[in-house]
Amino acid sequence: MIRSRICLTITVLVFIFLYVPIILLMVNSFNDSKYATVWTGFTLKWYTALFSEPDLWEAFINSMIIGISSTVTSLIIGSLAAFTVFRYRSRLQSLHFGLIYAPLILPDILLGISLLMLFVVWNIKLGLFTIYIAHTTFCISYVTMLMISKLQHFDLTLVEAAHDLGAGTYQTFKKVVLPLITPGLIAAALLSFTLSIDDFVITFFVAGEGATTLPLYIYSMIKYGSTPVINALSTLILLATFLLVIVYHTFAEEER
Amino acid sequence: MPRKKLKETLMSLPSFVWLTAFFLLPFIIICVYAFKPADIYGTVLKGWTLSTLNSLGNVYFYKLLWRSLWMSIFSTLVCLVLAVPMGYQMATSSPKWRNLMLMFIIIPFWSSFLIRIFAWKTILHPEGLFHQACVFIGLISQSTPLLYTNFAVVIVMVYTFIPFALLPIYTSAVKFDFQLIEAAMDLGASRIRAITKVFIPGIKKGILTAALMVFIPAIGTYVIPDLVGGVNSDMIGNKIAQKTFAERNIPEASAISMILTLIILIPLGILVLYSRKGRNLEIRSRE
Numbered sequence: 001m002i003r004s005r006i007c008l009t010i011t012v013l014v015f016i017f018l019y020v021p022i023i024l025l026m027v028n029s030f031n032d033s034k035y036a037t038v039w040t041g042f043t044l045k046w047y048t049a050l051f052s053e054p055d056l057w058e059a060f061i062n063s064m065i066i067g068i069s070s071t072v073t074s075l076i077i078g079s080l081a082a083f084t085v086f087r088y089r090s091r092l093q094s095l096h097f098g099l100i101y102a103p104l105i106l107p108d109i110l111l112g113i114s115l116l117m118l119f120v121v122w123n124i125k126l127g128l129f130t131i132y133i134a135h136t137t138f139c140i141s142y143v144t145m146l147m148i149s150k151l152q153h154f155d156l157t158l159v160e161a162a163h164d165l166g167a168g169t170y171q172t173f174k175k176v177v178l179p180l181i182t183p184g185l186i187a188a189a190l191l192s193f194t195l196s197i198d199d200f201v202i203t204f205f206v207a208g209e210g211a212t213t214l215p216l217y218i219y220s221m222i223k224y225g226s227t228p229v230i231n232a233l234s235t236l237i238l239l240a241t242f243l244l245v246i247v248y249h250t251f252a253e254e255e256r
Numbered sequence: 257m258p259r260k261k262l263k264e265t266l267m268s269l270p271s272f273v274w275l276t277a278f279f280l281l282p283f284i285i286i287c288v289y290a291f292k293p294a295d296i297y298g299t300v301l302k303g304w305t306l307s308t309l310n311s312l313g314n315v316y317f318y319k320l321l322w323r324s325l326w327m328s329i330f331s332t333l334v335c336l337v338l339a340v341p342m343g344y345q346m347a348t349s350s351p352k353w354r355n356l357m358l359m360f361i362i363i364p365f366w367s368s369f370l371i372r373i374f375a376w377k378t379i380l381h382p383e384g385l386f387h388q389a390c391v392f393i394g395l396i397s398q399s400t401p402l403l404y405t406n407f408a409v410v411i412v413m414v415y416t417f418i419p420f421a422l423l424p425i426y427t428s429a430v431k432f433d434f435q436l437i438e439a440a441m442d443l444g445a446s447r448i449r450a451i452t453k454v455f456i457p458g459i460k461k462g463i464l465t466a467a468l469m470v471f472i473p474a475i476g477t478y479v480i481p482d483l484v485g486g487v488n489s490d491m492i493g494n495k496i497a498q499k500t501f502a503e504r505n506i507p508e509a510s511a512i513s514m515i516l517t518l519i520i521l522i523p524l525g526i527l528v529l530y531s532r533k534g535r536n537l538e539i540r541s542r543e
Contacts, residue, residue: 010342011346017415024385093264109476109497114283117289241368245362
């Protein structure tokens with residue numbers, strides 16, 4: 001037998017390691033005690049307390065605005081880029097691919113600091129707009145990579161066939177290309193939306209004083225006021241993420 | 257065909273312009289600023305200087321670099337030691353289990369990074385579950401701190417970055433021909449020996465990619481030492497943030513960022529030379 005008991009044990013332990021902290025956090029969000037160590041009874045008071053959190057709603061709205069706008073922009077630019085890289089395999093495209101790939105390798109902090117420098121040099125006021133620019137930048141790279149991998153299954157002869165049969169560029173795009181790439185587009189949209197909603201490091205650098213997003217808000221809660229309210233907020237966000245992952249997988253499965 | 261070339265150029269334009277303006281140009285600015293002088297308030301002055309880079313040549317900065325390096329390398333090694341057996345386990349499981357495990361590895365990948373760090377902050381606390389468990393099995397005494405130490409930074413880095421190691425190793429492991437293991441064992445090798453001598457060399461490329469995928473975010477981390485580290489846990493990222501926000505010294509922040517880039521480019525260059533195909537690194541696209 002090629003099965004190994006040690007490997008199985010390690011696998012189980014790693015899954016425990018990955019999930020116990022998250023599960024404990026969720027359980028504690030219903031704990032009546034202010035301290036995470038003792039269970040004193042079930043409560044929803046930390047959830048109701050969320051409604052009276054100052055500025056939370058504003059941070060949430062900001063995150064949504066940025067998430068949606070950078071998803072839309074990066075989806076348009078990214079899928080066009082993916083299609084171009086996929087279609088033309090020239091020297092220009094390998095340069096193009098390199099430019100798209102590079103932001104994925106570098107740590108977030110380098111993207112954050114370099115964009116901050118750019119905005120300072122150009123004298124652009126830091127705020128929602130600069131966060132939008134920053135998020136769109138890294139989302140373009142993720143969207144393009146995802147769309148390139150989805151396009152591997154795409155048959156270019158279908159486009160040629162449509163042209164041969166007399167369809168114009170617009171008609172071909174609407175009737176042939178779009179239906180085929182829609183699942184990929186939805187997956188890419190979900191990915192970039194989650195990335196934008198979750199991003200802390202880059203946002204931290206380019207946000208300036210005025211604009212707060214959800215992760216920036218959570219960060220200051222963790223750093224300066226550790227109450228069980230964070231558990232409640234985190235649980236809600238985690239549940240929303242799990243839902244997104246399930247939706248994402250439905251679209252990813254459909255592809256096969 | 258010039259018309260085809262024109263169409264290609266036009267189609268490449270949006271992403272090319274965007275990424276040049278908001279990725280390449282900012283990077284060039286950093287490299288330029290690293291050689292600019294600044295006054296004592298951090299305001300950038302005209303002219304060129306090497307003094308910013310020279311001023312980093314002090315014991316404190318070397319200590320910080322050394323700490324960043326060993327903590328990231330150590331976390332990378334721990335991730336690999338855990339991920340290789342997991343990759344083996346997943347690749348030898350039935351497709352149903354394999355997909356389920358893959359899904360459970362990807363979920364933490366998608367969920368908020370800050371929330372996962374916060375979850376650890378709670379359990380590393382002296383009253384927290386992890387701390388209590390360590391006291392219970394006699395690893396540490398009640399008064400030994402875990403939170404706000406280098407240990408906390410390493411364990412949270414492993415926790416956060418292990419999916420980055422698992423995915424490339426898994427991708428290589430499913431392509432591995434497990435009949436080779438059977439053959440090795442038929443020829444008298446023990447299972448452990450078969451794994452170390454046949455399986456591990458067989459997925460070498462996956463392991464190298466995994467090492468880089470953990471090392472790069474680890475060496476550049478800022479939030480983890482900031483939230484769970486102690487006074488002596490600062491890493492390069494913390495120094496960059498400190499120079500940017502607290503001291504407002506842009507040339508120094510740029511110089512440190514440049515050093516961080518170099519630290520990343522060296523192992524990356526080695527891997528690219530080794531595999532000669534940059535496109536094999538595509539796993540970070542979360543697929």
